[in-house]
Amino acid sequence: MSEEYSKVLELMEEAKEIFKIQGPFAGEYKARRIAFVGDTHGAVDVTQYVFNEIFDKVDLLVFLGDYVDRYPPSGVENLMIILEKFLQNKDKVVILRGNHESPITNLYYGFYEEVALKFGDEKVYEKFKDFFSYIPYVAIVNNYFCVHGGLPGKDNGGEMKLGIHSVDEIKSLPYPDINPDDPIAFQLLWNDPREGLDDFGFLPNIRGEGTFYFGEKIVKEFLDSTGYSGIIRGHEAVDGFRIDINGKVITVFSSRYHGQSAGVLLMDEGKIKRVYLYQDGSVKAFEGL
Numbered sequence: 565m566s567e568e569y570s571k572v573l574e575l576m577e578e579a580k581e582i583f584k585i586q587g588p589f590a591g592e593y594k595a596r597r598i599a600f601v602g603d604t605h606g607a608v609d610v611t612q613y614v615f616n617e618i619f620d621k622v623d624l625l626v627f628l629g630d631y632v633d634r635y636p637p638s639g640v641e642n643l644m645i646i647l648e649k650f651l652q653n654k655d656k657v658v659i660l661r662g663n664h665e666s667p668i669t670n671l672y673y674g675f676y677e678e679v680a681l682k683f684g685d686e687k688v689y690e691k692f693k694d695f696f697s698y699i700p701y702v703a704i705v706n707n708y709f710c711v712h713g714g715l716p717g718k719d720n721g722g723e724m725k726l727g728i729h730s731v732d733e734i735k736s737l738p739y740p741d742i743n744p745d746d747p748i749a750f751q752l753l754w755n756d757p758r759e760g761l762d763d764f765g766f767l768p769n770i771r772g773e774g775t776f777y778f779g780e781k782i783v784k785e786f787l788d789s790t791g792y793s794g795i796i797r798g799h800e801a802v803d804g805f806r807i808d809i810n811g812k813v814i815t816v817f818s819s820r821y822h823g824q825s826a827g828v829l830l831m832d833e834g835k836i837k838r839v840y841l842y843q844d845g846s847v848k849a850f851e852g853l
């Protein structure tokens with residue numbers, strides 16, 4: 565096993581101890597200047613840009629999950645630099661779990677093979693699988709509900725109702741949970757917001773069994789009952805950002821390897837700025853949503 569990669573195993577062990585203290589809920593944070601990073605999927609270039617150009621200018625950095633799988637096949641490196649920074653700045657970096665921090669995606673989207681190739685031993689993947697199961701699902705940042713996918717539903721006599729009404733319900737989720745198997749945890753990582761489909765609650769999602777779209781009615785019910793300002797999430801390969809439901813749900817995607825630009829969301833004393841890393845390598849920032 566090469567020195568270069570074996571380091572990530574040590575970083576994971578160390579980070580796991582911090583996640584164990586956090587549990588499924590990473591905590592509540594308030595900061596003046598914050599950066600939110602969506603799915604990087606091995607896009608080390610974006611992660612490096614964030615660390616080199618943005619990190620020193622913010623008080624908090626939030627990663628919304630999906631560090632591995634898809635393209636480019638550098639999930640190990642991406643994870644390594646993120647964990648290194650996290651361990652050096654435990655109070656300044658928040659790491660959340662994506663649906664790709666799981667064997668149910670890693671076996672099909674490249675990361676399992678990447679690990680087998682880089683470590684010359686497919687059993688090493690077990691260590692990643694174990695580590696992923698400890699990454700928290702949710703953080704509250706400046707009163708925003710931060711999660712990889714979205715709001716979960718719960719079957720209530722044949723009808724899907726909003727599945728959580730407070731972060732206390734996140735704290736009591738089964739933990740660690742490998743896939744995860746708990747339907748609430750699973751949907752936090754897999755669900756997507758959709759508007760314009762009338763006043764529906766949850767609808768089956770094309771991503772597969774157990775995944776749902778949630779609409780405006782659900783977002784309103786959740787924000788009304790919790791008092792949160794909105795939801796910041798990743799999960800969809802949008803062109804940097806997508807704003808749904810009157811600005812209440814913000815999607816951030818942070819890889820430009822899927823045909824679009826990468827986005828990094830900045831919040832400065834409540835004011836929002838969108839940073840785009842374009843395909844041609846240029847970077848531009850825009851005020852507001």
Ligand SMILES: [Mn+2]
Nearest residue numbers: 630662663799
């Ligand atoms: Mn995802």
